[in-house]
Amino acid sequence: xxxxxxxxxxxxxxxxxxxxxxxxxxxxxxxxxxxxxxxxxxxxxxxxxxxxxxxxxxxxxxxxxxxxxxxxxxxxxxxxxxxxxxxxxxxxxxxxxxxxxxxxxxxxxxxxxxxxxxxxxxxxxxxxxxxxxxxxxxxxxxxxxxxxxxxxxxxxxxxxxxxxxxxxxxxxxxxxxxxxxxxxxxxxxxxxxxxxxxxxxxxxxxxxxxxxxxxxxxxxxxxxxxxxxxxxxxxxxxxxxxxxxxxxxxxxxxxxxxxxxxxxxxxxxxxxxxxxxxxxxxxxxxxxxxxxxxxxxxxxxxxxxxxxxxxxxxxxxxxxxxxxxxxxxxxxxxxxxxxxxxxxxxxxxxxxxxxxxxxxx
Ligand code: SF4
Ligand code: SF4
Numbered sequence: 001x002x003x004x005x006x007x008x009x010x011x012x013x014x015x016x017x018x019x020x021x022x023x024x025x026x027x028x029x030x031x032x033x034x035x036x037x038x039x040x041x042x043x044x045x046x047x048x049x050x051x052x053x054x055x056x057x058x059x060x061x062x063x064x065x066x067x068x069x070x071x072x073x074x075x076x077x078x079x080x081x082x083x084x085x086x087x088x089x090x091x092x093x094x095x096x097x098x099x100x101x102x103x104x105x106x107x108x109x110x111x112x113x114x115x116x117x118x119x120x121x122x123x124x125x126x127x128x129x130x131x132x133x134x135x136x137x138x139x140x141x142x143x144x145x146x147x148x149x150x151x152x153x154x155x156x157x158x159x160x161x162x163x164x165x166x167x168x169x170x171x172x173x174x175x176x177x178x179x180x181x182x183x184x185x186x187x188x189x190x191x192x193x194x195x196x197x198x199x200x201x202x203x204x205x206x207x208x209x210x211x212x213x214x215x216x217x218x219x220x221x222x223x224x225x226x227x228x229x230x231x232x233x234x235x236x237x238x239x240x241x242x243x244x245x246x247x248x249x250x251x252x253x254x255x256x257x258x259x260x261x262x263x264x265x266x267x268x269x270x271x272x273x274x275x276x277x278x279x280x281x282x283x284x285x286x287x288x289x290x291x292x293x294x295x296x297x298x299x300x301x302x303x304x305x306x307x308x309x310x311x312x313x314x315x316x317x318x319x320x321x322x323x324x325x326x327x328x329x330x331x332x333x334x335x336x337x338x339x340x341x342x343x344x345x346x347x348x349x350x351x352x353x354x355x356x357x358x359x360x361x
Pocket of ligand 1: 012326
């Protein structure tokens with residue numbers, strides 16, 4: 001295992017780090033899967049990863065990641081606390097709520113986390129997070145009180161991460177990206193504002209989809225080829241830990257370009273060639289890159305989940321596109337994707353597949 005600087009925090013983190021979603025027991029609202037690890041099994045997997053060199057464990061407050069947070073606390077209390085970095089998060093945007101969430105997390109963990117992130121920061125809550133008295137101010141207060149060591153901002157949106165990169169209250173950022181959805185990573189590489197912040201990247205396996213097409217070694221090394229601190233991988237078994245942490249990290253392997261990645265997926269279906277760079281903006285509210293992701297994921301094994309998400313607005317998006325005269329989204333897409341046509345295509349897919357997917361059982 002190799003280690004990298006976590007921005008200006010002074011911490012060194014393993015290049016690959018442990019995402020704790022798969023060690024929870026039960027299901028969590030945001031995920032379609034059911035997980036089934038007992039406490040004993042979860043602790044054994046975390047220990048296995050530690051022995052392979054992992055020193056960063058990322059979790060979220062109960063119930064966001066089910067019971068993963070107390071399981072991580074239990075692991076830390078077994079003689080590992082001083083040797084690992086605990087990263088935690090909560091989806092609260094108001095300062096008071098965030099403050100209380102961190103206290104609750106400390107209780108669940110039985111220790112104070114090293115990093116604490118505002119989780120899933122989105123456009124609807126951006127101002128609340130950054131305003132005076134918002135969640136970032138609360139993390140600053142908790143830092144001053146010694147309850148956490150570093151404050152973080154986690155988001156799937158490039159513009160919000162960029163704003164965090166320019167904010168002195170933020171020490172660490174957490175974004176997403178992978179071999180296919182590399183657009184945000186490409187932009188981060190070009191933007192000097194990110195250089196001083198620690199940067200963790202999740203969704204390296206794209207919700208477990210990509211290992212069916214590409215070797216884990218390639219998926220991990222492709223993300224590590226960017227200027228990031230650590231690639232977060234969800235780990236639920238010793239085998240997965242071996243795959244993620246047992247790589248020969250020093251050895252170079254050729255990384256396929258975007259077209260080569262698409263050509264592999266084209267053996268299954270015709271993907272929308274969107275790298276999720278997020279340069280397109282729809283002023284009428286359609287989250288284009290997310291709709292395109294759901295479409296691609298639909299054909300890559302997440303059909304039910306994707307359809308459910310798309311059903312929550314794609315019809316309205318298609319209706320807006322039909323009336324859109326200026327189509328401003330088209331001007332910024334480097335891939336020249338015919339965005340409104342693709343939106344129509346997705347809406348038609350949802351309509352045609354809904355009866356079989358949502359039929360009462
Ligand atoms: S064409 Fe559709 S997606 Fe593009 S800006 Fe207009 S409404 Fe938004
Ligand atoms: S549609 Fe084009 S501009 Fe929008 S995220 Fe995808 S590649 Fe980027």
